[in-house]
Amino acid sequence: MTGADLPDTPRLWENIAHFARALRVAGLPAGPGQVVRAVEAVQAAGFTERADFYYTLQACFTNRPEHRAVFAQAFRLYWRDPRFLEHMMSLLLPAMRGVAEEHHARPGERRAAQALLEGVERRPPDMPPPPEVREIEASRTWSARERLKTLDFEQMTGEEQARALRMLKTLRLPVPPVLGRRTVPQLAGRLPDWRTTARASLRQGGEIRRFACRDRCRRPLDLVVLCDISGSMSSYARMVLHFVHAVASRPGPGWGKVQAFTFGTRLTNITRQMHARDADAALAAAGAEARDWDGGTRIASAIREFNRKWSRRVLAGGAVVVLITDGLDRDLPDILSREVERLRLSCRHLVWINPLLRWEGFAPKARGIKAILPHVDSFRPGHNLRAIEDLAHAIGQPRDAGVHARMMTLL
Structure with a gap:
């Protein structure tokens, strides 16, 4: 990604359009208008520095702070890593543990990988035949809903994030209300209401027939x-x-x-x-x-x-x-x-x-x-x-x- 002049072939513009399609699948609002604006911005900014190209596309395809993490991972996978397809396959396909160091997906990386691999046939890796084991029926022991509840937010794909938002x-x-400082009249309250009792006794010639009570209100x-x-x-x-x-x-x-x-x-x-x-x-x-x-x-x-x-x-x-x-x-x-x-x-x-x-x-x-x-x-x-x-x-x-x-x- 070096050179002072833009290439004459339309290959770069096709790549920008495909990159925008992957961003749209990942959840970013990358429509035809953003693609046209990105092509015009790249023409105006030039094609000399990788950082300039990154921030030019970021300004065109992101309009919210939460979009930056997905855009950064999609850009790294699509434009910078020459083996991005094998890397993304490793995020979405099962792999053998112990052969190499286990890779932990960065924030937004699974969503970017899922978007860039949409429509690509995924061939499972070659593995040795497994040893004979006894099969135990455990299909009902762990539902997809329970798995989603224990999945880290930054490791979720776009579909998993949408399901998590619906659950949120x-x-x-719910919490129980607490006792306030103020009191309200209650027939069986725990606090005597002397003022109301005295006022009621005046209507009976000073005879107290019933004690009025109050209790603390709940708020x-x-x-x-x-x-x-x-x-x-x-x-x-x-x-x-x-x-x-x-x-x-x-x-x-x-x-x-x-x-x-x-x-x-x-x-x-x-x-x-x-x-x-x-x-x-x-x-x-x-x-x-x-x-x-x-x-x-x-x-x-x-x-x-x-x-x-x-x-x-x-x-x-x-x-x-x-x-x-x-x-x-x-x-x-x-x-x-x-x-x-x-x-x-x-x-x-x-x-x-x-x-x-x-x-x-x-x-x-x-x-x-x-x-x-x-x-x-x-x-x-x-x-x-x-x-x-x-x-x-x-x-x-x-x-x-x-x-x-x-x-x-x-x-």
Whole structure:
């Protein structure tokens, strides 16, 4: 991909059209208009540098932050890797373990491979005949739905992501209402109502015939979600925001107001955008509002801004706060620890969802994780549907701390 002049043959334009067709299959809005714009942009930008060619096509074929991961993998496989077909076959076909080092697909790589191999006949690899084994009927032991619940978000194909989004739309977080400070009249209440009793006795000449009672009223809890949309969380941001939209549009019994915030290098309130009926429209509006998508991470600065500007507004009634981040921060750990501690003292329950817990050997070694961990009530993973479903139980049961106690022993 070098040379100062564009080739005279139309082979390059055919490749761009085929590349756009693969992006469209992978879920990107790459139509004929984008193909024409890409050809004109390549003609105007030239064909000298690979980076210029990459960013020219990216500007033409992507219009959302979540499209960049799929585009990057599709571009690498189609334009840069000379053995991309064998590489993509290895992602979609069974292989023998132990022959070579096992390859783990990068974010968006399976979707790109599935799109580029659409219509290609897949021949299974040659394997030695298997030894005789006893066959056991186990077709009903593991359904596709259960497998999808345990599949990592960043390893999902386009079809699996669509099915996961449909499941997220039906997700609810029911929690029991809590006792408020105010009291209401009750026939069998636990608190005496002396004022009402005295007023009623005046109508009977000062004779008390019945004691009036009151009891504390029950009120729904408010939910506040703080979601990290930095580069290290970009693979999970789309799924997490779909989950936030499902909770915000229909929060379920026991919830009052649902507030949603995103942060990367700055804090953004997307509560109004999350209350839209259509999930795609809500995410598009949230992406336009949050301009720091897929950028750096400044968790301490974002939480400090939340504590200063929004804490008294949204946490006055003792709301439950769900913090969704990997804890990889650029700010000083002392500032982060102080701001998270203040956040914990302002809310009723602080739940930390960290996708890094998907790794079996995870340990709290990063400075940001060490600063946040001592101040949260619950520490849980959030890399698949099963983990998000378990979040409902964690919020409804304040004593369920997840893996918090085990991680505190590793500090």
